[in-house]
Amino acid sequence: MKIDPLPRSAIDKFLRTQTLARIGCHAGGQIYIVPIAYAPENDEGPVTSVLVHSFEGQKVRMMRENPHVCLEVDEIASPSSWRTVVIDGEFEELRGEEAQQRALSTLAERLLPPSAASRVAQGDDPFRAVGEDTPAVLYRIRIHDASGRIATP
Amino acid sequence: MKIDPLPRSAIDKFLRTQTLARIGCHAGGQIYIVPIAYAPENDEGPVTSVLVHSFEGQKVRMMRENPHVCLEVDEIASPSSWRTVVIDGEFEELRGEEAQQRALSTLAERLLPPSAASRVAQGDDPFRAVGEDTPAVLYRIRIHDASGRIATP
Numbered sequence: 001m002k003i004d005p006l007p008r009s010a011i012d013k014f015l016r017t018q019t020l021a022r023i024g025c026h027a028g029g030q031i032y033i034v035p036i037a038y039a040p041e042n043d044e045g046p047v048t049s050v051l052v053h054s055f056e057g058q059k060v061r062m063m064r065e066n067p068h069v070c071l072e073v074d075e076i077a078s079p080s081s082w083r084t085v086v087i088d089g090e091f092e093e094l095r096g097e098e099a100q101q102r103a104l105s106t107l108a109e110r111l112l113p114p115s116a117a118s119r120v121a122q123g124d125d126p127f128r129a130v131g132e133d134t135p136a137v138l139y140r141i142r143i144h145d146a147s148g149r150i151a152t153p
Numbered sequence: 154m155k156i157d158p159l160p161r162s163a164i165d166k167f168l169r170t171q172t173l174a175r176i177g178c179h180a181g182g183q184i185y186i187v188p189i190a191y192a193p194e195n196d197e198g199p200v201t202s203v204l205v206h207s208f209e210g211q212k213v214r215m216m217r218e219n220p221h222v223c224l225e226v227d228e229i230a231s232p233s234s235w236r237t238v239v240i241d242g243e244f245e246e247l248r249g250e251e252a253q254q255r256a257l258s259t260l261a262e263r264l265l266p267p268s269a270a271s272r273v274a275q276g277d278d279p280f281r282a283v284g285e286d287t288p289a290v291l292y293r294i295r296i297h298d299a300s301g302r303i304a305t306p
Binding site for chain 2: 032068072076
């Protein structure tokens with residue numbers, strides 16, 4: 001097995017092909033990791049931020065307390081064939097209807113089938129499950145630093 | 154989508170069927186997440202600790218500085234069908250040949266094909282790639298607390 005660093009251009013390409021990440025936050029001496037679905041905020045060039053749709057809960061409370069987070073994205077084919085990207089980032093909650101609608105559109109377009117994504121234009125939140133009454137939270141993770149590694153057999 | 158807590162018995166069963174986790178550590182104001190392969194240390198009953206084989210590097214340095222870590226294990230079939238377990242744990246480096254050999258055997262038996270696992274008895278480290286000269290590190294994560302959630306469509 002050979003492990004090489006991923007150049008920034010390969011990191012950006014990888015972040016644009018993936019949709020699943022694990023986000024880690026730290027507050028009150030506790031680390032907490034959860035899987036999230038994300039969408040890069042900008043269409044071209046280096047990925048400078050990603051958008052996330054979530055619900056009120058422990059993770060959001062911790063990120064409000066300490067906005068410094070880690071995002072990890074990987075693709076693991078076997079123990080000797082994998083890619084992993086680790087991002088040093090900052091949580092930024094989206095407030096205001098316009099910013100929230102724009103984020104919802106970008107996320108729906110990237111993560112949902114067209115039929116569900118089209119519901120955003122009608123003022124719907126297609127990520128919300130029927131009967132779900134926990135408030136939704138939309139946020140951005142600003143990417144301050146990203147490093148990646150690739151293993152080949 | 155319905156989200157329910159996983160009872161401890163279901164958490165233990167899940168930890169015994171999976172081999173891949175993401176580990177998060179925190180030191181010097183930084184959070185760092187990486188994928189790892191693990192093996193439960195005890196065969197039966199509640200999983201009280203897991204074993205990991207790694208190499209010297211940033212993650213190990215951070216865990217020596219702050220042994221308080223988070224382990225996350227998930228199985229994601231779709232955005233509305235997933236299971237995730239989050240563990241609050243403590244890093245404990247294994248020292249001494251006997252403890253290291255025992256850990257290596259447990260890990261090899263769980264993670265490698267029998268041909269590779271049998272090399273442990275011959276004094277080999279089957280996780281070491283040919284030509285790799287970074288020192289190996291064997292450690293235990295003691296599980297202090299574990300919580301889990303299951304989402305069903």
